[in-house]
Amino acid sequence: MNMIEASGLGKRYGSTWALRECTLAIPAGHVTALVGPNGAGKTTLLNLAVGLAEPSAGQVSVLGGRPAGSPAALDGIAFVAQDMPVYKNLSAADLLHLTRNLNRRFDRPYAEARLADLGIPLKRKAGRLSGGQQAQLALTLALARRPRLLVLDEPVAMLDPVARHDFMALVLTAMVDDGVSVVLSSHVLAELERVADYLVLLSHGRVQMTGEVEDLLATHRMLTGPAAEADRYTERPVVHAGRAEAQAHLLVRAGVDDPVPPGWEAHPVSLEELALAYLREPGAGARPGPARGRHAQPTGVTK
Amino acid sequence: MTIDKGNGAPIEFRLDAASGVPTYLQLVHQVEHALRLGYLKPGDQLPKVRDVVASLAINPNTVLKAYKELEVKGLAAGRPGQGTFVQATLSQVALPELTVLRRSLSGWLATADGAGLDENGIIALFTSALRDFYERRRESSTRGPASDGASDGAEGAA
Numbered sequence: 479m480n481m482i483e484a485s486g487l488g489k490r491y492g493s494t495w496a497l498r499e500c501t502l503a504i505p506a507g508h509v510t511a512l513v514g515p516n517g518a519g520k521t522t523l524l525n526l527a528v529g530l531a532e533p534s535a536g537q538v539s540v541l542g543g544r545p546a547g548s549p550a551a552l553d554g555i556a557f558v559a560q561d562m563p564v565y566k567n568l569s570a571a572d573l574l575h576l577t578r579n580l581n582r583r584f585d586r587p588y589a590e591a592r593l594a595d596l597g598i599p600l601k602r603k604a605g606r607l608s609g610g611q612q613a614q615l616a617l618t619l620a621l622a623r624r625p626r627l628l629v630l631d632e633p634v635a636m637l638d639p640v641a642r643h644d645f646m647a648l649v650l651t652a653m654v655d656d657g658v659s660v661v662l663s664s665h666v667l668a669e670l671e672r673v674a675d676y677l678v679l680l681s682h683g684r685v686q687m688t689g690e691v692e693d694l695l696a697t698h699r700m701l702t703g704p705a706a707e708a709d710r711y712t713e714r715p716v717v718h719a720g721r722a723e724a725q726a727h728l729l730v731r732a733g734v735d736d737p738v739p740p741g742w743e744a745h746p747v748s749l750e751e752l753a754l755a756y757l758r759e760p761g762a763g764a765r766p767g768p769a770r771g772r773h774a775q776p777t778g779v780t781k
Numbered sequence: 782m783t784i785d786k787g788n789g790a791p792i793e794f795r796l797d798a799a800s801g802v803p804t805y806l807q808l809v810h811q812v813e814h815a816l817r818l819g820y821l822k823p824g825d826q827l828p829k830v831r832d833v834v835a836s837l838a839i840n841p842n843t844v845l846k847a848y849k850e851l852e853v854k855g856l857a858a859g860r861p862g863q864g865t866f867v868q869a870t871l872s873q874v875a876l877p878e879l880t881v882l883r884r885s886l887s888g889w890l891a892t893a894d895g896a897g898l899d900e901n902g903i904i905a906l907f908t909s910a911l912r913d914f915y916e917r918r919r920e921s922s923t924r925g926p927a928s929d930g931a932s933d934g935a936e937g938a939a
Contacts, residue, residue, distance in 0.1 A: 508842070675840050
């Protein structure tokens with residue numbers, strides 16, 4: 479089952495397309511990372527999926543075909559917007575009360591138990607909690623709705639390393655306990671490798687790359703060899719080429735079975751390397767599996 | 782000082798972000814290491830998936846993949862509803878062979894030293910060869926069906 483499915487989805491603000499021709503399917507059971515530079519359309523895509531914005535073109539459905547924004551869709555989705563919004567003047571207890579009354583389903587004992595585990599006092603005003611605790615409070619309120627899909631927009635951008643770790647641990651244990659699927663946007667690339675097992679790369683309002691992280695890593699290699707021969711490599715599509723006077727690094731779409739030219743070394747790539755390479759080459763696109771006749775010319779060689 | 786108390790499991794995992802080794806493989810290596818050094822023995826329970834996820838903040842699918850790999854290797858077995866348990870030990874098998882292996886490695890080290898490699902060069906070469914080896918083995922084991930019958934009833938270890 480697909481947690482989010484979009485076809486030809488677009489959103490225009492005035493004359494600017496924030497998201498264009500977006501077609502994708504995000505399967506259940508994963509932590510999906512939505513990655514892209516600022517202005518790539520990450521927040522727009524998430525807002526469309528959770529029903530906070532109306533598409534200008536195309537369709538988006540969630541939880542196996544429920545139209546985004548419909549009551550059936552809203553019941554199964556919890557969304558935590560950027561900068562962890564909680565009403566600063568309300569206490570944790572007030573926020574529990576409020577959230578329970580604004581939602582059809584709210585598991586109050588679950589929320590109270592989680593907050594007790596986290597050591598967040600119910601009487602304290604949210605604005606007086608630390609940044610990490612505010613984030614955990616917002617997350618707990620979202621999880622207490624017992625969603626099947628948890629959507630997080632830039633959840634850890636504002637948090638210090640310890641709070642970041644604790645926040646993600648809370649998200650991921652919810653995945654173990656309740657089978658929640660998670661979709662999150664982020665530009666903290668380095669930490670994604672531990673957390674995400676499905677990747678959607680957005681660039682300039684379009685989907686540039688999507689697939690299971692394992693498949694994407696298995697179908698890309700970093701080739702290192704003499705710079706003078708870099709242009710002669712044409713066996714497989716080159717995503718990104720970095721070249722110094724003597725040595726060149728080519729990130730290529732090739733698996734372990736693809737031949738390595740004599741004098742070249744092949745290395746596995748990390749998720750961060752892969753995402754960076756694609757983000758630097760907005761023209762390059764990839765889906766997992768065999769390249770679909772899109773044997774791109776070697777793109778933008780950077781000296 | 783705070784001392785994190787374990788959850789009763791014999792070992793606790795840690796991650797080296799700078800190693801470049803995939804997370805699931807780091808978990809597999811740590812179990813194998815613990816088996817070799819005797820921290821783990823047959824019948825011991827591996828850390829519960831939820832506990833690993835909570836302490837390392839990693840994707841649960843990664844832990845499941847590591848445990849699956851250990852099952853494929855015949856080192857662990859899942860018991861439905863209970864968890865994953867150590868099935869075999871590595872130290873027993875290794876003991877007589879270890880001396881032989883060590884001697885041949887010493888010979889190789891002497892050759893590498895004679896060829897002009899310094900300590901860091903040797904480590905780099907060894908590590909890269911080792912990584913390639915496991916990569917290849919992982920890929921061949923995920924591609925083909927499990928050849929050994931060690932993974933019986935090992936589904937859904939959690």
